[in-house]
Amino acid sequence: MDTFKAWDFGVIDFLDVILVAILLYYVYRLIKGTVAINIFIGIIILYFVWKLTEFLNMELLNTIFGGFMKVGIIALIVVFQPEIRKFLLMVGSTNIAGKGKFLSNLKFVKNETLNETNVEELVKACSKMGSSRTGALIVLERNNNLDFLLATGDETNINVSKAIIESIFFKNSPLHDGAIIIANKVVKATRVILPVNMEKNIPEHFGLRHRAAIGITEKTDALALVVSEESGQISYIRNGEFSIFKDTAELIQKIKADLT
Structure with a gap:
């Protein structure tokens, strides 16, 4: 039918999804076992509720949730300050040139543990x-x-x-x-x-x-x-x-x- 169009999903879209998945995975590992994990889950729930109100054309609720999501970024920086600091430290301390292996030096994908x-x-x-x-x-x-x-x-x-x-x-x-x-x-x-x-x-x-x-x-x-x-x-x-x-x-x- 003409109302349905083929989903144009290219290499860039695939790479975008992979990078977002890696980022979310690392964020989860960073805050796993801390109080911040509950806040993170709460933010995800609020985001989906916001999108649901948008989909159902609930304008008043959508406006309220939309305003919260836009202004809430400042609150997120305050709440997640320790986690953001750890994340930036991880990025800054990654040795890209060392050993000539970029992926092996990225802590996103490396899981070094003691046996x-x-x-x-x-x-x-x-x-x-x-x-x-x-x-x-x-x-x-x-x-x-x-x-x-x-x-x-x-x-x-x-x-x-x-x-x-x-x-x-x-x-x-x-x-x-x-x-x-x-x-x-x-x-x-x-x-x-x-x-x-x-x-x-x-x-x-x-x-x-x-x-x-x-x-x-x-x-x-x-x-x-x-x-x-x-x-x-x-x-x-x-x-x-x-x-x-x-x-x-x-x-x-x-x-x-x-x-x-």
Whole structure:
């Protein structure tokens, strides 16, 4: 029939859909597990309601929702400020020229995680250091590239193991000060200096290690493990919020879930 026209779907349209899908997927991964995910879902629902009112010619509702969607961009910038900062950091820290492989350096499509053995070895090391009151600060890289921090410490390329982690944070070791960064089953750097959060209220018995862990997990999507030198407790920090785990099996499962 003449009223129906063939859907002209070209290469550019296909590329447009793919890029939007990749962008939405990364946004979802960035805010997954945070309060922002509920806000994001709410915005999507409002958008479809707006389009529905437009389709049904409900002019008054369409005008109200349309005005909200147009002005709401300012509110979105405020609400999603931490996520936007992490996104821009990811884009800015992507090394396009490094290694000559553009796609392998883009964190949209790369999913680098520690394998099960690494996570278990990591938690075992933290548990052992906790029993001996050995302080430690471990940062696990996820999507946001942390190479901008490497210059503050000593770059390394050491496979993760319980013995290695314990030897690095041994009190007489020259490498025990600062944090270590782990990515793709490898210790990328030791003695790293992290940005310290001085605004958030945390218990008095938590010191600079915990503030540094909060700072880096607020500014990036990294995960952090802190072993308290005073109490031996293991703290797990994600998105600036920390939890105390006494059950190592539960901690292992939590890290594995967050790394996937």
